[in-house]
């Protein structure tokens with residue numbers, strides 16, 4: 001069963017400061033009113049993002065870089081940008097590995 | 104749906120999210136009709152016939168109720184859900200009310216046009232099952248000629264339409280040697296997720312246990328293969344691995360805990376805490392034809408019977424894992440001990456565990472018997488004609 005095999009194998013997305021990320025169409029970030037909680041709906045999974053993750057995911061719009069997002073959060077939360085950057089790169093890498101964000 | 108390790112800031116839906124007032128997921132068995140005859144099918148031995156199935160309007164009403172209740176995801180399953188001619192009308196409403204809509208299919212009845220139609224209506228995800236990558240063996244397992252080739256075609260359409268694809272490969276002694284190729288195949292066809300699930304021995308699988316049970320050595324090899332593949336394919340393919348109870352130390356939390364994570368509705372509208380719950384004696388199950396879904400979930404006898412931990416006996420009662428696995432499977436506990444409130448024999452702390460687990464070692468070393476194929480009536484009874 002190998003006739004229609006795609007020639008290009010997918011590769012792992014490595015998240016860095018310059019990465020521009022977005023949620024694929026089939027991943028849905030939604031506020032659930034009944035539970036008063038944000039949920040991330042994925043194929044056969046429901047994830048529960050914490051407040052930071054929700055803020056970051058809302059900013060993954062396919063335009064901003066991860067660095068832009070870090071700057072934005074650093075300003076809003078008055079926190080050191082490099083600490084935030086390291087934290088969200090790790091978080092987004094984890095989400096990329098789960099297929100929740102793409103470039 | 105087993106759990107995966109989660110990283111920073113994002114966790115799998117936690118208990119409070121799961122049971123505050125509604126389950127996260129609804130498993131909708133739209134029909135028990137299926138052209139395939141997998142000997143490990145999780146449907147009950149007594150398959151429901153098409154003349155008792157809920158109507159289109161009844162399913163649509165159930166789906167609206169489910170969304171209002173706070174259910175987030177619907178898994179359209181069966182049998183083969185595409186055997187229902189009104190699948191479109193059902194998907195349409197599910198998408199309209201904002202449920203994350205997942206089609207769990209064997210694929211063989213689909214056409215490209217139909218799949219495109221479903222995608223246009225708002226279908227979010229497709230889970231396609233395969234029996235093996237070896238086509239001849241796959242068709243033998245499903246007792247369906249040409250099935251493997253058709254599934255391959257369907258996988259191509261799913262990708263072409265831009266739908267996310269999960270490949271589901273139930274694993275057992277008669278396809279276990281294909282595991283490496285199954286993983287490779289999942290990457291080749293562009294699946295984002297692969298479910299490698301060792302067979303769980305209920306219903307048809309229990310009947311066919313001796314024909315399906317792998318040896319411990321063969322099982323251990325699969326653990327190793329999957330662990331290496333997970334590392335190698337990080338960010339390319341998410342692999343979820345389900346181990347067989349017989350070779351595990353602790354049981355799985357059946358359905359994420361009884362009356363907690365998921366509810367299951369049968370083709371005729373019976374609402375079950377788990378799809379094998381009908382094997383328990385003395386239980387009554389509400390039907391969506393008689394009661395509202397919210398009432399059934401919150402007040403139904405069947406859901407309250409084993410919800411939480413109050414019903415437990417020792418060793419579960421005082422065990423630190425009681426809110427992790429919820430004492431395992433009630434149906435397995437009943438089948439072996441005669442009391443559904445006992446500890447699942449799959450747990451190494453159950454006094455009956457060793458005796459129960461020994462069966463696997465014995466059966467897996469014998470010549471496998473012929474399959475007892477999944478058929479209405481268990482043999483060759485002809486189904487009544489369609490809707």
Ligand code: SF4
Pocket residue numbers: 137138139140141143144145146181182183209232477
């Ligand atoms: S397990 Fe096989 S027989 Fe059962 S519903 Fe799925 S495809 Fe059909």
Ligand code: SF4
Pocket residue numbers: 353354418419420422423424425426428429430431446447450451452453
């Ligand atoms: S004793 Fe009960 S709660 Fe503890 S691990 Fe075993 S099944 Fe789970």
